[in-house]
Amino acid sequence: GDGKSPEGFYATNKGLLNPNSRYHLAFNIGYPNAYDRANGYTGDFIMVHGNCVSAGCYAMTDAGIEEIYQLVAQALNSGQKNVPVHIFPFTMDDENMRQAQAWPEYNFWRMLKPGYDYFEKNHRLPTITVENRRYKISPTTLP
Known part of the structure; x- marks a missing residue:
């Protein structure tokens, strides 16, 4: 990665979850969003993941991603179309x-x-x- 992590308003969905990530568990934040595309920003695979290492994603402990991933997956499996990811x-x-x-x-x-x-x-x-x-x-x- 480029070592930069985007800020703004994103959303993840079922298709962006990765239970088999090499970083324990992961989900893509949906980058680039409409703002990014309108402003010519490119890239992909900006993830929230475990294993506590990153070059531009949002990395955390495995225990942290397990809790967040479970909540995101439950919301999506219960019929929610996406889960907002707001990054400040x-x-x-x-x-x-x-x-x-x-x-x-x-x-x-x-x-x-x-x-x-x-x-x-x-x-x-x-x-x-x-x-x-x-x-x-x-x-x-x-x-």
Whole structure:
């Protein structure tokens, strides 16, 4: 890998689970998503996996991936079409955002923050779309 791990709003599904990974268990986050494609980002096989080693994926202990993988698989096996995977660079509170202003990624992180804030406030996922090569965060409407 390139040693870089994407941030943003992704989703995994049954076809992206890998119970036979050489990294114990793994699932693909669904990279590239619509935002990435609209902005010309390429790549694939960005995984959440065990074995605690990585060059761009999200690696964790085998025990950690076992717990997460089980929850993801249960949701998908119970009829959920996908499981959202929202990836943020840090806790996106106001103080951390102030400290991040000098980073070159700051404007991108500002685009992620409304999705982070919506979930923190409502304990529900927002609706996320891509318009004009940017994430658009909207309230989720109840059925």
